[in-house]
Amino acid sequence: MKAYKKLVEKYERIHHLSHMQSIVYWDQQSMMPKGSSDARAKAMAEFGVILHEASVDKEIALLLDDAMGENLNSIEKASLYEMKKTYTNNTLLPSSLVKAQSLAHSRCNHIWMEQRKNNNWKAFQPSLEEVIKLSREEASIRSEISGLSAYDSLLDLYEPGMKSETLDDIFADVKTWLPQLIQNIVEKQKSQTIIKPQGIFEIQAQKELGIKVMNHLGFDFNKGRIDISAHPFCGGVPEDVRLTTRYDEKDFVQSLMGTIHETGHASYEQNLPQDLLALPVGQARSMGIHESQSLFFEMQMGRSAEFLKSIHPYIIESFGKSEALELDNLVKIYSKVEPSLIRVDADEVTYASHVILRYEIERALINGQIETSDIPDMWNEKMQEALGLNTKGNYKDGCMQDVHWSEGLFGYFPSYTLGAMYAAQQFNTVKKIHPNIKESIANGNLMETKLWLKENIWNKASIYSTDELITKATGETLNPKYFKAHLENKYLL
Amino acid sequence: MKAYKKLVEKYERIHHLSHMQSIVYWDQQSMMPKGSSDARAKAMAEFGVILHEASVDKEIALLLDDAMGENLNSIEKASLYEMKKTYTNNTLLPSSLVKAQSLAHSRCNHIWMEQRKNNNWKAFQPSLEEVIKLSREEASIRSEISGLSAYDSLLDLYEPGMKSETLDDIFADVKTWLPQLIQNIVEKQKSQTIIKPQGIFEIQAQKELGIKVMNHLGFDFNKGRIDISAHPFCGGVPEDVRLTTRYDEKDFVQSLMGTIHETGHASYEQNLPQDLLALPVGQARSMGIHESQSLFFEMQMGRSAEFLKSIHPYIIESFGKSEALELDNLVKIYSKVEPSLIRVDADEVTYASHVILRYEIERALINGQIETSDIPDMWNEKMQEALGLNTKGNYKDGCMQDVHWSEGLFGYFPSYTLGAMYAAQQFNTVKKIHPNIKESIANGNLMETKLWLKENIWNKASIYSTDELITKATGETLNPKYFKAHLENKYLL
Numbered sequence: 014m015k016a017y018k019k020l021v022e023k024y025e026r027i028h029h030l031s032h033m034q035s036i037v038y039w040d041q042q043s044m045m046p047k048g049s050s051d052a053r054a055k056a057m058a059e060f061g062v063i064l065h066e067a068s069v070d071k072e073i074a075l076l077l078d079d080a081m082g083e084n085l086n087s088i089e090k091a092s093l094y095e096m097k098k099t100y101t102n103n104t105l106l107p108s109s110l111v112k113a114q115s116l117a118h119s120r121c122n123h124i125w126m127e128q129r130k131n132n133n134w135k136a137f138q139p140s141l142e143e144v145i146k147l148s149r150e151e152a153s154i155r156s157e158i159s160g161l162s163a164y165d166s167l168l169d170l171y172e173p174g175m176k177s178e179t180l181d182d183i184f185a186d187v188k189t190w191l192p193q194l195i196q197n198i199v200e201k202q203k204s205q206t207i208i209k210p211q212g213i214f215e216i217q218a219q220k221e222l223g224i225k226v227m228n229h230l231g232f233d234f235n236k237g238r239i240d241i242s243a244h245p246f247c248g249g250v251p252e253d254v255r256l257t258t259r260y261d262e263k264d265f266v267q268s269l270m271g272t273i274h275e276t277g278h279a280s281y282e283q284n285l286p287q288d289l290l291a292l293p294v295g296q297a298r299s300m301g302i303h304e305s306q307s308l309f310f311e312m313q314m315g316r317s318a319e320f321l322k323s324i325h326p327y328i329i330e331s332f333g334k335s336e337a338l339e340l341d342n343l344v345k346i347y348s349k350v351e352p353s354l355i356r357v358d359a360d361e362v363t364y365a366s367h368v369i370l371r372y373e374i375e376r377a378l379i380n381g382q383i384e385t386s387d388i389p390d391m392w393n394e395k396m397q398e399a400l401g402l403n404t405k406g407n408y409k410d411g412c413m414q415d416v417h418w419s420e421g422l423f424g425y426f427p428s429y430t431l432g433a434m435y436a437a438q439q440f441n442t443v444k445k446i447h448p449n450i451k452e453s454i455a456n457g458n459l460m461e462t463k464l465w466l467k468e469n470i471w472n473k474a475s476i477y478s479t480d481e482l483i484t485k486a487t488g489e490t491l492n493p494k495y496f497k498a499h500l501e502n503k504y505l506l
Numbered sequence: 507m508k509a510y511k512k513l514v515e516k517y518e519r520i521h522h523l524s525h526m527q528s529i530v531y532w533d534q535q536s537m538m539p540k541g542s543s544d545a546r547a548k549a550m551a552e553f554g555v556i557l558h559e560a561s562v563d564k565e566i567a568l569l570l571d572d573a574m575g576e577n578l579n580s581i582e583k584a585s586l587y588e589m590k591k592t593y594t595n596n597t598l599l600p601s602s603l604v605k606a607q608s609l610a611h612s613r614c615n616h617i618w619m620e621q622r623k624n625n626n627w628k629a630f631q632p633s634l635e636e637v638i639k640l641s642r643e644e645a646s647i648r649s650e651i652s653g654l655s656a657y658d659s660l661l662d663l664y665e666p667g668m669k670s671e672t673l674d675d676i677f678a679d680v681k682t683w684l685p686q687l688i689q690n691i692v693e694k695q696k697s698q699t700i701i702k703p704q705g706i707f708e709i710q711a712q713k714e715l716g717i718k719v720m721n722h723l724g725f726d727f728n729k730g731r732i733d734i735s736a737h738p739f740c741g742g743v744p745e746d747v748r749l750t751t752r753y754d755e756k757d758f759v760q761s762l763m764g765t766i767h768e769t770g771h772a773s774y775e776q777n778l779p780q781d782l783l784a785l786p787v788g789q790a791r792s793m794g795i796h797e798s799q800s801l802f803f804e805m806q807m808g809r810s811a812e813f814l815k816s817i818h819p820y821i822i823e824s825f826g827k828s829e830a831l832e833l834d835n836l837v838k839i840y841s842k843v844e845p846s847l848i849r850v851d852a853d854e855v856t857y858a859s860h861v862i863l864r865y866e867i868e869r870a871l872i873n874g875q876i877e878t879s880d881i882p883d884m885w886n887e888k889m890q891e892a893l894g895l896n897t898k899g900n901y902k903d904g905c906m907q908d909v910h911w912s913e914g915l916f917g918y919f920p921s922y923t924l925g926a927m928y929a930a931q932q933f934n935t936v937k938k939i940h941p942n943i944k945e946s947i948a949n950g951n952l953m954e955t956k957l958w959l960k961e962n963i964w965n966k967a968s969i970y971s972t973d974e975l976i977t978k979a980t981g982e983t984l985n986p987k988y989f990k991a992h993l994e995n996k997y998l999l
Contacts, residue, residue: 048729
């Protein structure tokens with residue numbers, strides 16, 4: 014166990030150094046005054062070099078080899094496997110490519126920000142082309158080592174073990190029923206009247222409401238905080254989780270649900286196994302599983318009539334009584350389904366269409382079946398098909414709406430919908446074990462739900478593969494039928 | 507210039523890394539939830555090793571030698587001198603001593619916190635003895651290289667160039683007039699009635715008032731912020747200054763003046779020469795000069811009737827009118843002189859007595875003229891002499907009140923009173939150049955004052971020695987007569 018122990022020390026050191034980076038990054042997003050950004054960028058870049066050097070340390074390679082022959086228990090074996098995977102992922106690319114990507118991503122990101130405002134695809138296309146060219150290079154190198162297809166070798170970075178073959182099946186199935194389901198729901202909701210909450214909802218009151226709801230959800234404020242940033246995220250470190258949100262005086266509805274969503278991410282982080290926190294095996298299983306926790310909190314619980322009932326008194330306490338804030342009306346607001354152009358504003362039913370569209374385009378791009386110039390037409394065509402919406406010439410609300418591709422994040426989008434599916438499957442299991450779970454939630458008792466998540470997801474970190482994790486937790490591998498059932502039960506019954 | 511340029515790169519790297527440390531330290535003091543302190547301590551320790559390694563890098567020694575032969579301009583020469591001094595100070599001690607000190611300081615600090623509460627000198631003495639033993643070792647090593655006396659070699663870390671010979675002269679002089687001056691002021695103030703501000707002063711209102719006053723003083727919120735911490739400090743980095751303060755709902759008076767004090771420190775940091783920020787020569791000249799800026803803001807300006815007049819409307823805006831908040835009464839509150847046991851609560855007149863007492867004891871300790879066990883009696887004796895106060899058996903308000911010695915900070919205390927003296931001398935010069943300066947301040951016009959500080963102190967960083975800096979700024983080296991005159995004019999005229 015000598016080599017394994019040394020590896021643990023190496024990864025503990027990396028964990029401590031990452032702590033510094035995470036806190037400073039959080040500061041940058043939520044606290045730092047604008048005028049300091051230059052000095053901060055230089056400090057982060059300098060520190061990035063140190064962290065990179067620690068994570069590609071050649072001694073790790075030797076120790077990984079030596080540790081293979083050591084007598085390890087099952088968790089240590091899983092740990093070694095994850096170390097190896099992390100190390101390989103970190104060291105695989107030649108540094109010339111890493112540098113070229115870093116440059117291309119930040120240039121493309123910059124141009125995207127400018128040209129999205131101008132709705133100018135032509136000015137954006139060349140820099141995206143460069144990013145795609147480099148991502149294809151990356152995919153080709155990764156694919157050679159992993160034996161996966163080009164696209165799958167990128168997908169594997171976010172969803173280890175997931176293959177496009179599986180995604181194709183799942184998404185093909187979704188496409189057979191989702192468009193009709195959306196139509197039926199929209200039809201059904203036509204007769205509803207929703208009263209839009211009016212007014213000034215004071216930021217301070219919104220903050221206090223958010224904290225009450227986070228406490229209700231079990232966020233540990235002894236090891237975390239919530240602050241404000243332009244783009245809400247769940248940051249910090251597992252020992253000190255830094256959530257952010259944003260407030261709009263005219264509308265508390267979005268921010269409140271955003272806080273619930275991020276608290277799902279945070280609960281996963283705060284409940285990872287304490288003794289493994291520093292190691293790759295102690296980290297969250299995948300982006301999809303991470304998203305399953307935020308969507309469990311938001312979609313399975315948060316937007317349900319039962320959960321809204323349990324926090325309704327807090328809402329009234331914060332803003333006083335009004336027709337718009339009556340429970341029934343809030344439930345309607347939080348269940349509204351409406352095809353729309355922008356993914357991040359989409360409801361959970363139409364959201365999957367947005368993801369599938371992006372998946373099909375990015376897979377074809379990385380596998381070399383289409384070129385960058387094909388994106389706008391393909392986007393428009395698929396958007397018409399899925400949601401009946403036209404994006405011809407409307408790039409800013411079409412193929413230029415997301416930052417992901419500009420930053421080379423190919424293979425990331427599927428995680429959102431995988432997360433929604435894992436969440437539905439998990440909640441279905443909780444319901445089977447605790448048939449009265451909805452009543453419990455309505456009564457403000459989240460004990461059973463949280464205990465199940467803790468024992469089956471949070472505490473397990475990356476000890477098992479995603480398939481094993483989900484099978485141990487729910488009795489089967491990913492089965493999208495629970496997602497379909499969830500949507501049908503929630504929106505059509 | 508090849509070697510000098512390489513040195514600049516080395517120190518730029520150290521500057522960027524220190525940025526990370528400063529921001530994370532600020533976070534620890536002002537933002538971090540308690541439960542995260544273990545993880546944070548480990549992260550900081552790991553990072554401390556990296557920063558230490560960078561600052562004792564052997565290549566720096568070689569480059570320093572090479573750069574000596576290069577053709578440098580006067581600022582580069584000063585820069586090289588400061589690099590050399592910093593490097594020597596950082597590398598002089600054997601790492602065994604550094605480790606032993608780090609351990610002894612944190613142990614003594616811990617015991618101090620416990621035993622101060624218990625007023626238990628006996629339980630505290632052994633750990634302080636250990637710290638003093640190690641500080642004597644440190645002094646002996648430093649003294650051998652610098653040729654200074656043992657105590658002076660520590661004093662030089664905080665006040666480069668200052669000698670105890672000079673301090674002895676200055677403090678001996680102060681002791682001839684200060685006790686009588688205190689008596690006279692106390693006598694004069696006896697007839698005053700002060701109305702204590704009563705009430706709840708809401709934290710939010712106090713915060714807003716503080717920000718208004720900071721804006722008035724010229725704090726650049728585009729490159730800094732103010733937050734709350736248990737022990738107020740001026741932290742962060744020159745490009746992003748992080749002030750902290752604390753609020754008491756029952757009393758805004760202290761916190762407001764604390765904010766003005768820290769804004770003095772902050773103004774120095776924010777106005778250091780931008781092109782030298784990363785280098786030792788671009789840093790604040792000394793602890794005494796730093797304190798002179800906070801005391802310039804607090805004692806020369808902040809507590810003056812003129813300055814209080816200029817911010818009086820803000821105070822009324824925040825808390826409404828009342829007898830206690832009338833300008834005259836506030837001026838009396840902020841000018842109250844009263845001998846007391848605790849240094850940090852002392853007014854500017856009695857403060858010097860606290861410092862001189864500590865100086866005399868710590869110099870004798872480091873030079874081996876007394877032992878740790880002599881401290882309490884010596885403290886009591888000197889306190890009787892200076893302020894007529896008895897501390898026999900009252901350790902917690904006597905020789906156990908400060909944390910400095912527990913942390914091995916010998917040679918630091920004189921900076922407080924040197925700062926007060928430098929501040930008086932600086933303000934005297936400003937008054938000579940701008941005879942109507944008090945009127946300007948009363949009218950809220952700080953331009954002339956700040957321009958003078960900027961050009962004569964802030965922009966000069968460590969380009970000159972303290973003596974040169976003060977001579978260029980005021981026409982003579984440190985002259986304590988201006989401090990005496992300031993006290994007499996302010997409190998007896």
